[in-house]
Structures are given as structure tokens and as C-alpha cells.
Amino acid sequence: xxxxxxxxxxxxxxxxxxxxxxxxxxxxxxxxxxxxxxxxxxxxxxxxxxxxxxxxxxxxxxxxxxxxxxxxxxxxxxxxxxxxxxxxxxxxxxxxxxxxxxxxxxxxxxxxxxxxxxxxxxxxxxxxxxxxxxxxxxxxxxxxxxxxxxxxxxxxxxxxxxxxxxxxxxxxxxxxxxxxxxxxxxxxxxxxxxxxxxxxxxxxxxxxxxxxxx
Numbered sequence: 001x002x003x004x005x006x007x008x009x010x011x012x013x014x015x016x017x018x019x020x021x022x023x024x025x026x027x028x029x030x031x032x033x034x035x036x037x038x039x040x041x042x043x044x045x046x047x048x049x050x051x052x053x054x055x056x057x058x059x060x061x062x063x064x065x066x067x068x069x070x071x072x073x074x075x076x077x078x079x080x081x082x083x084x085x086x087x088x089x090x091x092x093x094x095x096x097x098x099x100x101x102x103x104x105x106x107x108x109x110x111x112x113x114x115x116x117x118x119x120x121x122x123x124x125x126x127x128x129x130x131x132x133x134x135x136x137x138x139x140x141x142x143x144x145x146x147x148x149x150x151x152x153x154x155x156x157x158x159x160x161x162x163x164x165x166x167x168x169x170x171x172x173x174x175x176x177x178x179x180x181x182x183x184x185x186x187x188x189x190x191x192x193x194x195x196x197x198x199x200x201x202x203x204x205x206x207x208x209x210x211x212x213x214x
Contacts, residue, residue: 043160046115047123049130050151053108053137059145064108067146071137072103072110080132088128090121098122099129109151119157126154 053068055061074080081095088095095114102111112133114125130150137148 044115044117045119045122045157045160046113047119047126047154047157048111048113049126049154051110051112051130051134051148052151053110053146054149056141056145056147061108063144064146067137067144068108068110069103069105071133071148072101074136075099075101075110075112075129075133080129080136083135084125084128084132086128087131088121088125090125095125095129099125110148112154114154123154123156130154 051071053064053071055064076096076099078092081092081099084095085092090098098116099112099114102113103109110133112126112130114122114129116122116125130153134148134150137144137146141147
């Protein structure tokens, strides 16, 4: 198998590049890829609705706080989403993948956040789940002595919540620069004696032999 004569020259030129060129190349490539990703990915919109647990005359605030944690966990279950899909106009699978809930350890409040490529649909899904959750809590009021009330409706977001191409480009440039730095760390170092090593001088015997063959 014959060796490509261009390969050694290419490797020598690559080793001769200054170390900072790897950082620049990585940052530029990462920035281009990150910017392209941000430009091609559809924007995402996020809307959030809030419900609050209120104790009845037979309960206390501590019970309301505990049930708020419980309702936050069941808000994304099929029993709740089955009714919410009718009001939101989307399948249950869409609600399961688009809706998230969060609770606070200090306040009996549940936040219901929906994300969609449409701003109006994000608000509709959050409001539909909060409405269905309060309805389920109302049906269980006699057993829990706690009811859920809507604290704030989700409104249509005015702008996307996803990162802009400029932000994704900066993130990509940072990641590319970091990758270039890692490559630079593992890159074999040049031998300083290799650049200043003099050319080999033939010995007297070899010189005489070469002279005799002329």
C-alpha cells in the first residue's frame, strides 16, 4: 500500500498553525451551527396559569398547603387532562408533552405552564388544565375540605420564550471555543529541536563513494 505523498506535508502545515487558530476555528464553527439552529427551529411560546388551594371551615392552611402539593402532581394525569383536552381542542398526548406544573413549599399555589409553537394555543392549554383541575378539586371538596380557586388566568404571550438565533449563536460559539481548547490540550506538542535541527551531513566514506560514482 503506497503512502499518500501529500499527507506528510498536510500534517506539517497543520502542526505549524498557531495554537489560537483552533480556538478561533471552533468558535466560528460553533457560532455558525448555533445560529443556524436558532434560525431554523420554530419559536416556542409559554403561558402560565395559577390556582390556589383554599381551606374550608373544617380545614386549616396546613391542609391546604399539603393538598396543593398533591394537586400539582395529579394535574398532568389523564383523569384531569381528559376533560382539559375538550376545552383546549388538542389530544391528551399533546397536553402531556406540553404542560408542566410546579408548586411552592411555602404557598398553597399551583402553577400550570403550557408551551406551544402558537401563542394562543399555549394560553388555551394552560387555562384548560387549570379549569379541569379546579373542577376535580370541587368534586372532592367534601372529602378533602379544600377547594381550588383560579388565582390568575394564562394570557397570550407577546413574544417567544425560546432563545433567539443570536443567543444560540453565542452558545454555539462558546461550546466550539471550549471544544477547540480541549483539542489544543491533547494536541501533540512540537519538538523545538525539530525546527532547528541541521540537515544531516554525509560522512567521508559516503562522500568518497558518491564522488567515485560520478
